[in-house]
Amino acid sequence: MPPLLEVKGLHTEFRTGAGLVRAVDGISYTVEHGETVAIVGESGSGKSVGALSILRLIPNPPGQITAGEILFDGRDLRGLPESEMREIRGRDIGMVFQEPMTSLNPVLTIGRQITEVLEQHQAADRAASEGRALELLELVGIADAARRLRQYPHQLSGGMRQRVMIAIALACNPKLIIADEPTTALDVTIQAQILELMKSLTVRLNVALIIITHNLGVVARYARRVNVMYAGRIVESGSADAIYHDPRHPYTIALLRSVPRLDQPRKARLDPVDGQPPDLTRLDGGCAFRPRCRFAIDKCAEARPPLAAIGDPGHYSACFRSAELVAARDVAA
């Protein structure tokens, strides 16, 4: 079976006052049916823009998708007219955003926001969609669902609002859900509840999930495959196990080593990633991580290294020295 989603050579650019920003600079990855894939990166790495590009939700101007293919369920989304794209958003691909307060409409009841989706995409009548809305709220674990349907977003807690977002995303039985930092705004215990909910529902309903996050712990707990992004490109890609136990890109190695871990003895000092995040308006032709990299060599200034297979099958790293990094990593650990 072909993958559910195949992104090939996607480029998204923004024209800004400071210059041209290649927010997404040629990324390619696939998502299989029912699979959970994580996209990890820091602010400005292009992880959110990459996901919004799939849905064609990039404001133009200043943004524009300039190249690439987005094959979803056999169709290239880039070539579709806007009317068909509207059908796909919310029906075939659900979305869950970071801030549930700003992504829900404050002047509509919870119930109306769910039935709106159903009426738009499934031409359901009032009674049927209200019944389905009730069912969805119960599915995402909201107690007293009938009363909640008549309430407004401000009457709900942050965790409950995010449950509503998930209910809306699931309303039309999508094949894929894109969750952009779905739990970043939530407290630790609520974050755990929401992530468990998303995990169990995607497994039960066989929905594929792209989870975009900066939290390495969340990735380790929930994703099967991981793409690590830096300065608009995927710098390392592989199974979660390979990424965490056999990282082959200096950025991944540095990132994993910089976070304190509750399951390990306390270190005297943290080992940070040196330097500052990249300024995307000032990238040269070399590797974007070079100024912060402990393994940089002259060659790194000449060209941006392409993603190349390394280690176990399905593991890729965009570093000229990734083969040598086994030894370096052991020394580092």
Added chain:
Amino acid sequence: MSAAPEATPLLEVRGLAMHFPITEGIVMSRKVGDVKAVDGVDFTINRGETLGLVGESGCGKTTTGRCILRLERPTAGQILFDGKDLSRLGRRDLVAMRRRVQVIFQDPYSSLNPRMKVGDIIAEPIRVHGIERDAGRRTERVRELLSTCGLDPKFADRYPHEMSGGQRQRVGIARALALDPEFIVCDEAVSALDVSIQAQVVNLLEDLRERFGLTYLFIAHDLSVVRHLCQRVAVMYLGRIVEMAAVDELFDNPLHPYTQALLAAVPIPDPRVEATRDFRPTMGEVPSPINPPSGCVFHPRCPIAVENCSRTRPTLRELRPGHWVACSEAR
């Protein structure tokens, strides 16, 4: 209370309460209730020590910090800083005290004035407190503070928007250091930073603590950072401290069910470790501090609650040396 005999407390908080009134009506405004943001909190911080204050949003950790800074006037309780009660200081004494107690805020974007140059931001406290009246020497001091915080002194002529989040947070730290304080409230000081920058700033805070003999109250929700940086940790829930202990004791041997739930909820960045963890998220959500549950505030979510928990509010008990727990069922 848990201080070793030779340690001297720099800060002692006793029975601190901060209740915000809820009013109804505009013309005939009347009080209809209270948000009990902080509801009877006691702790001490020794000189040179870092106390971590952790908990989820709305637990009162930030309000506690703001009371110590006297950005709020507490409803009840004492805040003894070096023996003086901050909650009762008049304006003049308060200004003098603020030279010794400083703050680092969470958001390096909103806590720096976008119209001021970095140099002026850092020089402002020095100017306001009349410490260095000579402009040339003030500039020199700013340059020194910038390099202390790991920034190029040339940054003095830049505006905040020209800098990255990590660099801005260093400016916020330089400003806090400008008056040579003894005590700094770090309110989520690294939470807004990118993962790769967080460790840099944590290391900086540790270096500064050693170099200048600083004492920190480190308010945070990220338990792994707190474990790394603090010597003692207090866990807050709904306006109260539910557990307090030395850092290793608290993380290795948490006794309060809420602390245990918090620790279990933190995912470990290692898929192999995660695969072996039997994880069941804590049920329910944090109740409203307007109308907190009776008895133990955690009892509606607690896996080990017994009948009496809804009736009696547990007080902090010292179950092991220096390890205080507010739970009647903890052993």
